[in-house]
Amino acid sequence: xxxxxxxxxxxxxxxxxxxxxxxxxxxxxxxxxxxxxxxxxxxxxxxxxxxxxxxxxxxxxxxxxxxxxxxxxxxxxxxxxxxxxxxxxxxxxxxxxxxxxxxxxxxxxxxxxxxxxxxxxxxxxxxxxxxxxxxxxxxxxxxxxxxxxxxxxxxxxxxxxxxxxxxxxxxxxxxxxxxxxxxxxxxxxxxxxxxxxxxxxxxxxxxxxxxxxxxxxxxxxxxxxxxxxxxxxxxxxxxxxxxxxxxxxxxxxxxxxxxxxxxxxxxxxxxxxxxxxxxxxxxxxxxxxxxxxxxxxxxxx
Numbered sequence: 001x002x003x004x005x006x007x008x009x010x011x012x013x014x015x016x017x018x019x020x021x022x023x024x025x026x027x028x029x030x031x032x033x034x035x036x037x038x039x040x041x042x043x044x045x046x047x048x049x050x051x052x053x054x055x056x057x058x059x060x061x062x063x064x065x066x067x068x069x070x071x072x073x074x075x076x077x078x079x080x081x082x083x084x085x086x087x088x089x090x091x092x093x094x095x096x097x098x099x100x101x102x103x104x105x106x107x108x109x110x111x112x113x114x115x116x117x118x119x120x121x122x123x124x125x126x127x128x129x130x131x132x133x134x135x136x137x138x139x140x141x142x143x144x145x146x147x148x149x150x151x152x153x154x155x156x157x158x159x160x161x162x163x164x165x166x167x168x169x170x171x172x173x174x175x176x177x178x179x180x181x182x183x184x185x186x187x188x189x190x191x192x193x194x195x196x197x198x199x200x201x202x203x204x205x206x207x208x209x210x211x212x213x214x215x216x217x218x219x220x221x222x223x224x225x226x227x228x229x230x231x232x233x234x235x236x237x238x239x240x241x242x243x244x245x246x247x248x249x250x251x252x253x254x255x256x257x258x259x260x261x262x263x264x265x266x267x268x269x270x271x272x273x274x275x276x277x278x279x280x281x282x283x284x285x286x287x288x289x290x291x292x293x294x295x296x297x298x299x300x301x
Contacts, residue, residue, distance in 0.1 A: 020089040024072060024100055025065030025107070032290075033064045033159050039293040040163025040178055043237075043246065043300055052119050056166045059114030060159070063127050066108025067155075070135040073101045078143070078204040084197060085204070108135075119166045126162050130155035146208055149190055157183035160293060174246045177236035178296075182289065184233040187226035188266055189285035191219070195269070195278035220270040223281065227266035231259035234292060251292070251299035258288045 037060045080091035089095035116124025138152035161179040194208040210222035234255035237246040269277040
């Protein structure tokens with residue numbers, strides 16, 4: 001699922017092959033996703049296999065970039081209608097849909113192959129599922145129903161789980177707890193973005209807030225509710241280990257405090273239904289995820 005700011009348009013339409021591919025792959029977003037995967041790797045092991053880590057970073061980047069590129073290929077007719085996306089390479093004509101599609105599919109396939117061949121089959125399968133769900137289920141569903149946010153949360157929650165499985169080679173409660181935290185985080189994160197960019201999304205024909213009425217108390221309450229849910233879910237790596245705690249008390253405390261900030265700003269949004277408060281939720285969510293995951297790494301046992 002998208003993990004980006006509400007203002008996704010480029011400041012300049014000056015084109016070059018490198019800039020076009022960077023915009024197609026959403027490089028900054030892709031790098032943030034890789035950070036999440038790498039942190040998941042470090043949560044899973046204390047002994048670094050640099051070959052696997054490099055394969056995770058590069059393969060994950062190509063997989064994420066390819067997914068983002070295919071998303072733009074499929075949404076090209078609507079991207080040109082929205083301010084936040086109208087300067088992307090395909091709407092501006094800097095890159096043809098065919099060229100963008102070929103580059104993106106090749107990147108995605110190579111990324112999946114790297115995860116499969118250089119790490120293990122489990123990460124390859126997980127990467128393949130994430131790519132398929134994001135490109136071929138979530139992307140077309142966005143124009144049909146706001147439930148697309150729920151569907152997109154599945155591939156969006158894969159990175160830390162992918163990193164953990166790259167380190168351990170196994171699924172399990174620990175990997176699932178990392179997945180669950182990032183899964184739950186995406187709802188207040190993405191809905192706050194959808195609140196801020198609501199008019200722009202509507203120009204593209206998207207209604208991505210929880211309810212079709214848009215910026216209402218009901219939608220704001222849903223954001224607040226899921227922000228509250230995030231607090232106990234973020235404690236799963238601490239509370240429900242198979243053998244021993246995955247993280248310690250410091251990480252649990254940071255997760256509670258950071259989640260409290262998310263819930264507080266979400267509550268303010270519920271009270272006001274103001275775009276300014278939605279921006280506070282959005283920006284808080286940007287800091288929440290890396291902060292909590294970094295402390296998962298620092299405080300793991």
